[in-house]
Amino acid sequence: MISMMGMATESFELGPIRPPNEAFSLLIRVTRNCSWNRCKFCPIYKGEKFQLRSVAEVKQDISMAKVIADKIKELAWKSGRGDSVREVAAMVLNNPPNDAYRNVALWLYAGGKNVFLQDANTLIVKTGELVEIIRYLKETFPGIGRITSYSRSKTAARKSLEELVELREAGLSRLHMGLESGYDPVLRFMDKGVTAADHIAGGKNVVASGISLCEYVMLGVGGRTMWREHATETARVLNEINPDYIRFRTMTIQPRMLIHNDVVNGDFIRETDEEIVEEEKLLIENLECHSNIVSDHMINLLQEVEGKLPEDKEKMLAVISRFQALPPEDRANFKLGRRLGIYNQLDDLDDARLHDEVDRVIGRLGEDGVSDELLFSLMERYI
Ligand code: SF4
Helix, strand or coil, X not given: CCCCCCCCCCCCCCCCCCCHHHCCCEEEECEECCCXXXXXXXXXXXXXXXXXXCXXXXXXXXXXXXXXXXXXXXXXXXXXXXXXXXXXXXXXXXCCCCHHHHHHHHHHHCCCCCEEEECCCHHHCCHHHHHHHHHHHHXXXXXXXXXXXXXXXXXXXXXCHHHHHHHHHHCCCEEEEEEECCCHHHHHHCCCCCCHHHHHHHHHHHHHHCCEEEEEEEECCCHHHHHHHHHXXXXXXXXXXXXXXXXXXXXXXXCCCCHHHHHHHCCCCCCCHHHHHHHHHHHHHHCCCCCEEECCCCCCCCCCCCEECCCCHHHHHHHHHHHHCCCHHHHHHXXXXXXXXXXXXXXXXHCHHHHHHHHHHHHHCXXXXXXXXXHHHHHHHHC
């Protein structure tokens, strides 16, 4: 039995989100909230003021993360498990004294390699200050592998290529950017605060610097009226940027989002799953870049649409065709099973036990059956 006595006093500040593939990263908060904060589909920082944090404050958090990591390692030695920090980190995770401990324990459990700098637009920090923070991070944790962060396209476009190269040389390995769409009317409607030209300028700047780039595309953000242009123009912009990764994330709408008013007023008409899949197909058909497609967000209907372009394009389109070719009752069964978290991929439809489980739920639904409204409401849970 491991005692956690005396652990609760150490802590450091954490922001609310990180990308899905940074779930096991150490989180270091470099700024607070979002410097733009107006996108209609994004509820994360609404009502919160953007703030830069001082280099001293951030360094103090990094030092505190080190103190916590050392305490967990010390605990491992004291309990006779010195060679198994992972095991002790798992025990701390069962009952962490606070969120900072939870984050460090999770990080150590996963091998203590990657770091994600929060919050929404880290490149807004003066280059010299960010370099100082990254260097301190690497001095404090010499075993660090990847250091990544979020940036807005406009901010990345404003940095000189020399500044971005300096950041890469200091240790910044990857930037995640929310492209969402490459179609200007969609970007304007959603109040994204950038144009397709800004996306291209910022994205190309990052690629030229050698920092790995992951662009997020929001499926469904064009709604029923602009889906076609959203798909083709997004592909055009991505082809120009040629990022290392393109990540799909399907739009979902909650009452707390500004876009909800547009839905209520009839100014934005949501796409159904079938329509979004058709949009995804058109987008992939038009991609001519050499990026890796990733669909790892839970909210995506077809998470297995993944692969490297151009060689896996047909394989990805085949997944979409397979869904589209399903008989209507199997498509309804799959959509509900996905939104209930029963299925992970199309192959799960062949699991008779899971299929029956979803059918039983369908049997309990009223006469509306698997309606779009039901599916939309289930999707809200994944934000
Ligand atoms: S820039 Fe990003 S974090 Fe800021 S409001 Fe838009 S989507 Fe949200």
